[in-house]
Amino acid sequence: MNPHEAIAVAKTRADVWEAPMVPRPWRVVRVRRETPDTKTLELEPAEPLNFAFRPGQFNMLYVFGVGEVPISISGDPQNPQGLVHTVRAVGAVTRALCSLKRGDVVGVRGPFGSAWPVDEAEGSDVVIVAGGIGLAPLRPALYRVLANRGKYGNVALLYGARTPQDLLYRRELERWRGRFDLQVEVTVDAAGEGWYGHVGVVTKLIPRAEFDPDEAVALVCGPEIMMRFAVKALHERGVSLDNIYISMERNMKCAVGFCGHCQFGPQFICKDGPVFRFREIEGFFRVREI
Amino acid sequence: MTATGANQRSKPLKDLLAEHPFFRDLDEKYLELIAGCGRNVKYNAGEYVFREGDISDTFYLIRHGRVALEVHVPGRGPVVIETLGEGDVLSWSWLVPPYRKQFDARALTLVRALAFDGECILKKCEEDPRLGYELLKRFLRLVGRRLQATRVQILDIYGQGGK
Numbered sequence: 469m470n471p472h473e474a475i476a477v478a479k480t481r482a483d484v485w486e487a488p489m490v491p492r493p494w495r496v497v498r499v500r501r502e503t504p505d506t507k508t509l510e511l512e513p514a515e516p517l518n519f520a521f522r523p524g525q526f527n528m529l530y531v532f533g534v535g536e537v538p539i540s541i542s543g544d545p546q547n548p549q550g551l552v553h554t555v556r557a558v559g560a561v562t563r564a565l566c567s568l569k570r571g572d573v574v575g576v577r578g579p580f581g582s583a584w585p586v587d588e589a590e591g592s593d594v595v596i597v598a599g600g601i602g603l604a605p606l607r608p609a610l611y612r613v614l615a616n617r618g619k620y621g622n623v624a625l626l627y628g629a630r631t632p633q634d635l636l637y638r639r640e641l642e643r644w645r646g647r648f649d650l651q652v653e654v655t656v657d658a659a660g661e662g663w664y665g666h667v668g669v670v671t672k673l674i675p676r677a678e679f680d681p682d683e684a685v686a687l688v689c690g691p692e693i694m695m696r697f698a699v700k701a702l703h704e705r706g707v708s709l710d711n712i713y714i715s716m717e718r719n720m721k722c723a724v725g726f727c728g729h730c731q732f733g734p735q736f737i738c739k740d741g742p743v744f745r746f747r748e749i750e751g752f753f754r755v756r757e758i
Numbered sequence: 759m760t761a762t763g764a765n766q767r768s769k770p771l772k773d774l775l776a777e778h779p780f781f782r783d784l785d786e787k788y789l790e791l792i793a794g795c796g797r798n799v800k801y802n803a804g805e806y807v808f809r810e811g812d813i814s815d816t817f818y819l820i821r822h823g824r825v826a827l828e829v830h831v832p833g834r835g836p837v838v839i840e841t842l843g844e845g846d847v848l849s850w851s852w853l854v855p856p857y858r859k860q861f862d863a864r865a866l867t868l869v870r871a872l873a874f875d876g877e878c879i880l881k882k883c884e885e886d887p888r889l890g891y892e893l894l895k896r897f898l899r900l901v902g903r904r905l906q907a908t909r910v911q912i913l914d915i916y917g918q919g920g921k
Contacts, residue, residue, distance in 0.1 A: 600916035630916040657911050659838045664866050667826065667841040669910045676845070691915040
């Protein structure tokens, strides 16, 4: 992070902590349909505002009269004034978010939570393992790595989705695949005749990805069961559990560690996470219904 | 399918086997025995390596390219359930009754592989049970990994409720 970004992040943090429960109005400037049930919203502040975030953080998005949900930021941290969120319609609030049109206003609180260790990973290989909509919180990390590409070793993006129709950011994936300095492997669980890519679980991509397990940092996000198997495959490949980071999801309400809705063992996902070093939560990760 | 035969420029089969992850650290004498049952083959994109219901008397080590395992679903056409690529083993149904291929295997790209005569290998395994046991362990690991992957795949983890 450069000094200007660091100052912007610090200012944003100060603003957030001054009034963490007050949503600020942001206007929808663009809506992009990613898959049949997932849309990407681009927002701009409806009033002058300091805003900066770190890759992996989330905002609370408030649809007035409907409710509030935590959604990861999926845009470019170098351009925080154009706030981007990718939302999958799974409940009342996310359905309302997915039906927003250009010009509509939403309330935004944030950014909250911990970040992917992209700056700390400088000098290492970086392996990004994403499943389904888990690519959204990882995209800002990839943007940051690619913006500083010379500071990293091999960089691999391994992405799994349900079907070819469920792939997020398809055009961007194709663009990334065209780069000489980035390995992109995409797999789906099932496909018809027109798909020439991999079919199978995302963990199958790990043994063949180009990275040095002794010098790699792995960032993993997706359904919890996928993360479980991804961590196992990464560890089998030789990546230390200290160098594997995962992003957890729980029912976050206040986003600042007051309410306890997102408690995970001794941690609050909203405040101590959502990004954790795997080693730190290893003991709780396999506890059922925690 | 084209049997590429003994190309004067290609490496001896035994050396190719020794480099393949599936046969890593296998005794040289066993590599020699297995190589005696193998040949180089090539499939063009779109060509079928085998079809569901075919007699299963061959297995393949993929050296280059990608193969789709497909099942024909009435009303939906062929559905790809898994793809295999460089370094993967294609087919283990030659080891167990009823010795029939369970899926269609179609080359998605140009595929170069080593094809092994299952009957020839089984005969050598009968003659030398240590080879049989070694091969069985390797195939069992492979089957276990595939089973595990299939279990995760059928969970539909990216469906509603997934993150």
